Amino acid sequence: MSVTFGDDEVAGKAAEAARELAAEGVPQALASGDSTLWGPSAEAEAAIRLGWLNLPLTSRELIPEITNLVEKAQAEHLDHVVLAGMGGSSLAPEVITATADVPLTVLDTTDPGQVLRALRDRLERTIVVVASKSGGTVETDSHRRIYEQAFRDAGIDPADRIVVVTDPGSPLEQLAIDSGYNIILADPNVGGRYSALSAFGLVPSALAGADVVSLLDEAADVHPLLGEGEGNPGLELGAAIGAAALAGRDKLLLEDALSEINGLPDWIEQLIAESTGKQGLGVLPVVGADPGGAGDELVAVIGTGDGDLRVEGPLGAQFLIWEYATAIAGRLLGIDPFDQPNVAESKANTNELLAAAGEGPLPVGQPLLTDGPVEVYGELPGNPKDLSDVLTILLNQVPGEGYLAIMAYLDRLAAFDIPVAEDASFDEMADAWTAADPATLRALLAVRTDRPVTFGWGPRFLHSTGQYHKGGPQNGVFLQITGAVAEDVPVPGKPYTLGRLQLAQALGDLGALTGRGRPAVRLHLTDRVAGIAHLLHAAREV
Numbered sequence: 001m002s003v004t005f006g007d008d009e010v011a012g013k014a015a016e017a018a019r020e021l022a023a024e025g026v027p028q029a030l031a032s033g034d035s036t037l038w039g040p041s042a043e044a045e046a047a048i049r050l051g052w053l054n055l056p057l058t059s060r061e062l063i064p065e066i067t068n069l070v071e072k073a074q075a076e077h078l079d080h081v082v083l084a085g086m087g088g089s090s091l092a093p094e095v096i097t098a099t100a101d102v103p104l105t106v107l108d109t110t111d112p113g114q115v116l117r118a119l120r121d122r123l124e125r126t127i128v129v130v131a132s133k134s135g136g137t138v139e140t141d142s143h144r145r146i147y148e149q150a151f152r153d154a155g156i157d158p159a160d161r162i163v164v165v166t167d168p169g170s171p172l173e174q175l176a177i178d179s180g181y182n183i184i185l186a187d188p189n190v191g192g193r194y195s196a197l198s199a200f201g202l203v204p205s206a207l208a209g210a211d212v213v214s215l216l217d218e219a220a221d222v223h224p225l226l227g228e229g230e231g232n233p234g235l236e237l238g239a240a241i242g243a244a245a246l247a248g249r250d251k252l253l254l255e256d257a258l259s260e261i262n263g264l265p266d267w268i269e270q271l272i273a274e275s276t277g278k279q280g281l282g283v284l285p286v287v288g289a290d291p292g293g294a295g296d297e298l299v300a301v302i303g304t305g306d307g308d309l310r311v312e313g314p315l316g317a318q319f320l321i322w323e324y325a326t327a328i329a330g331r332l333l334g335i336d337p338f339d340q341p342n343v344a345e346s347k348a349n350t351n352e353l354l355a356a357a358g359e360g361p362l363p364v365g366q367p368l369l370t371d372g373p374v375e376v377y378g379e380l381p382g383n384p385k386d387l388s389d390v391l392t393i394l395l396n397q398v399p400g401e402g403y404l405a406i407m408a409y410l411d412r413l414a415a416f417d418i419p420v421a422e423d424a425s426f427d428e429m430a431d432a433w434t435a436a437d438p439a440t441l442r443a444l445l446a447v448r449t450d451r452p453v454t455f456g457w458g459p460r461f462l463h464s465t466g467q468y469h470k471g472g473p474q475n476g477v478f479l480q481i482t483g484a485v486a487e488d489v490p491v492p493g494k495p496y497t498l499g500r501l502q503l504a505q506a507l508g509d510l511g512a513l514t515g516r517g518r519p520a521v522r523l524h525l526t527d528r529v530a531g532i533a534h535l536l537h538a539a540r541e542v
Contacts, residue, residue: 001222001313001321003236010298010308013247014240017332021239022229030327031227037327042336049338051189052323053226055197056219056316058187062199063213065184066206069163073207078127078161082107082118083204084143085131087274087463089165091267092196092319093204098262099315102209107143108460110502112489113411115143119150119489129204130181131165133192135172138347139459142501145492163207165199191338192463193271196319218316226324233313234321238328240309241272244298245283245333250473251297251403251452252285259303261315268322270464275326275337277468283329284403284468286452288442294450296401342470342512346462349508354496362503364524371538373531378514378521387538390521391445394477395542397519398451402475405465406442409458409482409506410528444539459505470512478513478520481535482506483528 005011021027029037033053035046051058073081082105083093090108097104105118128147132140144162151158159180166172167188176183186199195201197219202212225232241252252272254265269285276282291297301307302318311318330337353362367375371387381397384390398404442455456465458480469476485499496504506522513520525531 001225001233001317002311003233003240003321004310004312005240005308006306006310007308010240010244010249013243014236014309017239017243018229018235021235021328021331026328026331027229027232027235028227030324037331038336038338039334042338045336045338048189049191049194051187052191052194052197052320054223055187055190056216056223056320059197059199059202059216060213062184062202066203066212069182069184069203070206073127076160078125080122080126081105081204081208082126082128082147083131084128084140084147085200085204086137086139086460087270088192088195088267089131089133089140089200090460091270091464092201093208095261095263095267096196096201096205096210096212096215096315097208099260100205100208100210104204104208108139108463109412109457110139110142110459110498110505111409111411112485112487112498112502114413115146115489115498116487117411117413119146123150123154124156127161127163127207129163129165129207130172131200131204132170132172133167133186133188134170135166135175138350138501142491142494142498145494146489146498149492163203165203193274194323194338196267196323197316201319215316218314219320220316222313222317222320226320233311234324235328237309237311237321238325239332241283241298241300241325242329242332244308245276245329249296249298250283252283253289253291253297253299253452254285254287254302255299255305255307256302258301258305261302261318264302264315264318267319271322271326272329273465273468273472274340274343274463275330276333276335277465277472278335278339278341279471280473281333281335282468282472283333284452284454284472285465286403286454288455289446289452294400297452340467343462343467345470345512346466346505346509349511350501350504351508353504353508354501359495362500362507364503364507367524372534373525373527374534374538375524375526376521377524380519380521387523387535388541390523391479391539391542394479394519394521395445395449398449398477399475400451401473402477403452403454404445404449404477404479405469406445406453406455407458407461407478407480407506407509408455409480409502410525412457414528440536441539444536445542448542458509459502462505462509466509470516474516474518476513476518478510478518480506480510480520480522481525482522483525483531486528
């Protein structure tokens with residue numbers, strides 16, 4: 001595992017910060033689990049959140065239990081593994097399985113179409129991992145309820161198909177005991193975004209076919225370095241990120257194009273954004289963006305390639321080193337890297353909206369304008385005539401040190417549902433998928449500004465960059481996208497459907513952003529496919 005530098009200024013500031021931290025005894029203190037490193041206000045939280053430091057060793061105790069579970073699933077030919085989890089509970093297994101090239105269906109969404117696709121895929125051969133520290137996460141709770149009902153309707157006992165990963169003593173553990181579900185308990189002293197090497201990362205990954213023992217071995221190889229003041233890649237990386245942010249380079253561009261690891265930047269994004277974005281401070285991770293040359297960007301490359309710093313090593317080691325580096329960066333920034341004080345705001349707004357609306361419509365307001373299959377909601381200066389005007393105004397509102405965040409409450413897999421001719425060439429199919437993929441919007445708008453443009457799928461980003469949006473520097477401009485629901489999914493035992501919950505989550509988060517006086521617009525696609533195509537066309541004309 002190594003951290004190398006392609007920028008002399010970054011290398012110099014990182015070396016200076018690392019020397020100061022080493023002189024203060026920080027590496028040794030962190031490796032030993034010292035909860036006082038982030039100040040008195042953070043001590044109580046840190047005292048119950050440092051278990052991740054020893055997961056390369058302690059998680060080995062889970063291997064026999066996980067192995068038995070995998071063997072049982074294989075014997076019963078349960079080869080469709082579905083993970084219901086949010087934030088760190090879903091992003092780490094997604095990276096692990098993508099890197100191992102084994103299939104895992106991840107449900108970290110309230111989009112009805114995405115959930116229906118999973119439900120209709122080999123239900124008779126499906127095993128569901130319900131992963132939540134408490135079980136109170138609304139998305140995961142909804143997925144559990146929906147799958148329980150689906151299994152019963154198919155004549156399948158849910159107790160034979162549902163595995164619960166949770167903390168000891170949680171309400172979800174008791175529910176699982178009462179329901180007869182398989183339960184694997186995680187270390188309660190590990191926060192969700194630091195849980196990659198815990199039961200939350202290992203159980204679904206092993207069921208999908210990944211070699212999780214090797215993953216722990218990779219992390220164990222670098223574990224002895226965590227207490228060192230020299231030759232410690234976690235210290236070097238954390239010092240680089242923290243020192244750069246203090247010097248004004250607080251946008252972290254993450255690239256992994258030449259890495260054998262697939263999708264790690266998405267996991268790093270939630271780790272750093274949620275850990276550092278608070279008290280008006282923070283480091284904003286930006287995935288898949290070209291450097292804008294604005295002067296406040298630090299380019300980190302996973303694997304080989306050109307960047308301000310390069311982080312090379314196997315996946316297990318990457319998990320541990322990035323977690324350590326985030327804790328170090330938090331120390332330098334003077335924030336608590338283990339709490340998430342603003343995450344609950346959008347959740348509270350969502351609950352209030354659902355409760356106040358009862359069975360009536362949600363308060364969506366009146367559109368500012370309608371351009372074809374796209375309705376525009378919000379307040380904008382000037383008098384926009386069409387969608388291109390709206391996008392232009394938003395880009396012009398991004399301050400010199402700010403960013404544009406695109407937040408799409410849509411089906412992130414729907415691009416591959418676009419009908420194309422059976423005899424279409426690969427290029428024709430790629431064009432069709434790209435034309436219908438809203439993530440393309442980020443690239444189209446990014447070339448029209450020198451400021452970073454981020455993209456997040458709702459509601460999963462609420463457990464990631466959502467904390468930064470509200471707790472970090474208040475210099476963001478926000479573009480939210482929602483869409484009409486063609487086929488909805490009731491949530492058993494709840495007075496709402498997934499589509500209603502999804503819209504309430506979007507409106508709740510939008511309220512949290514506009515309440516801070518930040519520019520924010522919601523685009524509602526009255527027809528999702530036509531709306532996305534129309535939106536991308538408008539973006540090309542900006």
